[in-house]
Amino acid sequence: MSELAKTYDPVGIEARWQQVWEKYGAFHPDPTGKGEPFAVVIPPPNVTGSLHIGHAFNTVLIDTIVRYQRLVGKNVLCLPGTDHASIAVQSILEKQLKKEGKTRHDIGREAFLELAWRWKAENGERIVSQLRRLGSSVDWQRQRFTLDEGLSEAVKEAFVRLHEQGLIYRGEYLVNWCPASGSAVSDLEVEMKEVDGHLWHFRYPLSNGEGYLEVATTRPETMFGDTAVAVNPTDERFAHLVGATLNLPFTGRQIPIVSDDHVEKEFGTGCVKVTPAHDPNDFVIGQRHGLPQVTAICKDGTMSSAAGRFEGLDRFEARSAVVAELEAEGLLVKVENYRHSVPYSERGKVPVEPLLSTQWFIKIEPLAARCREVFDQQGPHFVPKRWNKVYSDWLTDIRDWCISRQLWWGHRIPAWFVISETDFRHTDSTPYIVARNETDALAEAKVRFGAEARVKQDEDVLDTWFSSGLWPFSTLGWPDTDAPDFKRWYPTSTLVTGFDIIFFWVARMTMMAGAFTGKMPFKDVYVHGLVRDEQNRKMSKSLGNGIDPLLLTERYGTDAVRFALVREVAGTGQDIRLDYDRKKKSSLTLAASRNFANKLWNATRFALMSLGGDTPAQLGDPDPSALQRADRWILSRLARVNRETSLRYDHYSLGEAAKGLYEFAWNDVCDWYLELSKRRLNPGKNPSAVALADQRTAKQVLAKLISQINLMLHPLMPHLTEELWHSITAESETNLLALQPWPVVDNASLDDALEGAFEELITAIRVVRNLRAIAGLKPSQSVPVRFVTERADLTSILRQGIADIIALTRAESVVLMTPAEAEAMPVAKVLASVSGELQVLLPVEGLVNLEVLKGRLDKDLVKAEREINNLAERLGNPNFVDKAPPAVVAQCQANLAEAETQAALARKRLADLV
Template structure:
């Protein structure tokens, strides 16, 4: 038996109760042996250091909408959660803690540092997970993974060994992005380009022959100490005769050659470019082409090294000023000009990165990318929207080797052991090494190669976090165990949902690694979503101070309202969404509208419970087709069509469109019209049962269709309506069967026209100043369309109630009616007869309105006729005056028409 719902909806209490019920019952625990087509999604693992932000909330809302729908469709769904260990972020947190305690990681040692890291993870690392739970994430929490857990760690070691054995991982000295703050190489993803106001310094470099000089420009004067050449374009006639000659580098005295290289833009600056191969990736490439030496003048801590001579020991930015001052003193400075340019910053260290030569581990990406390009020809994976596939392909086509080592302690330690007994303990780029799964295996390999008694030392570096997360779609399913039940059942996964900003860095790395280890792309579809923007359409970020804390909105409006608001704003896949927010009150009109929608559904269900006489949809059963009234057939037709449309939208990732379809149907057609039309019949014993059956069926199926978007609310309302115990869950119910026979498009069209006619009649009532309970004497609707007339005639009892009319007439011709108001909708007309007393009051009001409008017209027309105003007043003032005149004329015409209709 259904239980009465509380008078008002309490989202927090409802959500807490159902989140607990779902998790207690293991509702979303996936069984690889269960029936149903497999559907798998492994969520993009948030950083273990993180807390919920609006980007997480948006991504979660999209993912959960999709997986809940697929569950309702009978799929065997696995939605697998987890977190990423976030090497740099965690290490930064811990090092700050140690510094505050007066110590450091070096002083306490690696083992103690890692113990502390794991303790921090146990205490603080679950924040983001608990916050994601607040959103009602229907994931398999029993399968929760962590990139440093035993299974993922074993997969990482296996992946490294296999790639190394295939010659795809190598060690060498190359230019990398170096973060002086964290003391580590960083990936491209961890580098953020920032536009800064800087300077462009122009310097003279004298020719060694003493016959003149070349002028070069730079934004980084401190690097000139490491210059090993100056490049010009081979087609630049200004410098053709100088190619091959040498310059004497100021401050250093080193002779450097002038080389010709296509990379140089002759139109930029003077057309001469200083070349510092050890401190710039473009210069590195030029230097490699021309055999220029690499001279490093900046140390890994951001200070100048001994190669910088008199500037050694200075911070790089202090050295910049010192170099400029010295160049000016010696007469080599030509000019200094302001210059706005992009500078790469370390995302975690918050300092400019330094391109530095460093011995690191790399992956040869071209063979892996080639596999992905081949799969791409077969549309594997498929991108939604399709335009992002070109971005993906471009990155795979123009790809550089991937630096995968990081100078950190928190992370997957590189499974390589240096044979230090062969090099007297000093590790260099040439030190021999062995790769193995553990020390014992490494020792066995080293002794076979170098003899018994070798001394080994494991590489202290860890792997780039993106290496382990690149294995995420299959390492979490049991790889490298090919017999793992989860891997066999759910791999390749069905879908990846992610933002466009990590297509290059994560999506492509997952496809490359999956292709190498599984021979398949890791997911069938990639759904790319946009960004959440603020009320001024700006990208949300902590640094801009315009981020919105979704937990504040959840506390105020509930998780379902936040979810629904976010998804409903999605105009299309890949599109950014805008979320209004009042920062003074922590309120959002968009989310408040979603909360109002929830209240509307709550009140509709309470109405149903009060009118079903303790019956349930199960006990009532389906209505007898022979007993259906016209309004029943209309709402059941709309129900079937919304079923079809919303399922198609969900299936094709048109989630925003699905939300809009269901919102319009629920609010306008079910609550505003169908329930109103049912009220009369729910009190009529002859029609009561059919009316109850229709109401119960519509609401029950609506809740199932809305469940992916508003899971807590619909679970609560469905249970309230059905009376099912908590152990039977809407979340695991089947999607409603589609009744194609119920769809009647002609009836829907005519019914929509009838609804518009009712709106016109209600507007006429308001124009006539009628009180809500007051009835009009006579209502006549005319139309030349026979099919509409048929619908209107059958609806006369409903029209009388909806418009509050004593007499309703449907005709092909409009009769003469005194004391009436007339309105038009399409090709149909509505005429409404007013009582005598209302007519007199209306006539008086209209006469006053007309007099005011005519007075306004005279004043505005006179003003515009005055040349001193029309020719000399500001254009916007004249424009506003003309607009006001047009509005006053329209008001006068309307008042005259109304008076004419009254006779």
């Protein structure tokens, strides 16, 4: 491990270290181990899923956090798992059966579940293997599945306890129904889509024959479920009609006119058809007025018997037929084009139908109330804080949760209907018993209903979000509160999640945890944004703008992708934009991260060659009295970056941590310190004792730098840093960087004044290098350099750094002078530049072709003046200034100021050469 290949090969390195980490159980913690507990239970992806950039982003953020917490000495558990995804898996299997001309009912429940488990065994680990490739430092030995035995027992226990508390009940209410999957679906499984539709206006005749009311709807087929027409109580146009009745076309039924505050009298016709069995708002109106509930659409999406002659038609076929009949009857007033939102089943890919259905529900308000009561004391605490209010608001005015699904794949509801020995059917009124198993259910049935009683388990399964709501504690052994993992790591420490599931998952976990553990399931909720494409659009299948992260890792390396994603996080909770050229399949952001990885690789190779086989442990710490100025500067910077990085990791400022480490490693270490130390590390033939002592000091500083940089970068780039750290330390693979202690901040090395002085020295060197480039000097050409300043302290800084200036600028000589002394100098053709209170003069006469140089400066001036004219014209256009976004206008103004500065500088340089 003491040698590094000339070229960095991320694929081979990453695969090897992933195997090593698992081989030695690096991330399999002992609940009795030392250190403060820190736990993250990873949001379980669906077993049907495949890795997308959102998964990658979430996984990288989690792994950055947990790897850092290990380094600071905590006993870290990062627990992975997958969700059984009831609807998704069942949809896949039913499509397979359909190709064979079968349905699940043809093969029966037992055979269907055998098929499902077989499918899971063959396909369910795909996303897990993909997540492994991102280098996730999770405990794969503790991996859980929401349908595994332990979690299934937890689900049963939770259901029974909630039922015993009177919080679970069975009743008929309006639910989201997916005709394609034949099941109720949760709000999270409903996707609102903007569609181009129509608004149909038609007449309902008054029963007394004295006119009509006009209503408008986007769903004419639901008219057969109408049981009233509502108007606003303050609408004088219809006040005299409240209490009268209307004839519902095609049905022979009469429906009343009611007044209700829900109706907006200024919207549409001011009259609203009320269909309690097919619309959530109408359902509430119906309850207020005691209206009957008429189901016009069946669960398979066809019209019911209430639709009369339209019975049996598909709901959308019925729509066209009803409109045609209304027009034929002279009841259709007009049709308007209308763009509106329609709820679609995410899995079934069809519009959801609000339907009355007997389902199992949880009374949410008591659970939400507990969370509201402890929010200020127990949290969870959201990062950033603005999500506190979003979470708190969602816990208010919350509807009961429909938890039953008409599926077979999932947690079967632990309820048994009491039936007779000869009749295995049950109805909505059949008595039932909730129990932990069939034996208990049957025993209770015999006690309550007689010795002849029989039981049959409910066919339905629980909403996937029910088991997901238990995830933070069921995975740790609950309901066994004495389980070692539960006692050690519950409550967990941090949840990392996107903002889009705060309402559906985060809140459900806190409610379930409050009910069963009395504690909130996590201390912090770190909310991140979305990964957007190069046009700032959300990535989606419909837009076709998604990016496969595995393709990126193959091209750039996993660590480069990880670093790029985290570095782009401008602030906690902000979306990030990932530039990606789809034609070239390339990204400047990822290329920059890959270049950074190469930079670290080459810096470590340089260190290995310079250290001559010595390791940091062998070299030891440098003697403070032997440190040169550059050593003291870089050690001060190292201590400061260590402190800043630790604070940023602690406060979830991961993007800032990445940026700070990048700047330090690339600029301070590679661009400056390595260059400054080269002549000390290679003192030449027959070096003196002093030179050898200084060489050892430079080695000690270099070894410390490289080893600590890799340690601090490890949470972001784990594979690369593990490889480089082992190379520089020559440690065996059993002693892993991932398990090392975070370096102690050397506060004694911090020196604000020295860092400020060195920054001014670096600036002066940069200016000289820039002037050399403008002059077109060859690297071998030496040129005298003059620094002009009135500041005595700056003169002192430059004087102490003359040897460094000469070494890094190839200066023939360095002269320090005041402005008065510069004025007294003989007139000479020079290139000049100003930086703050420092003027740098570079005499170039006799060293370069002045005419060629003037020509180059003329071109620079013309380019700058053209830019000035274009920008000034743009800013002089009122349409641009008034209508463009403020940020665009501000950037244009900044570009103009920069162009004017460049033009002035070019003119000054031309004047100096005259």
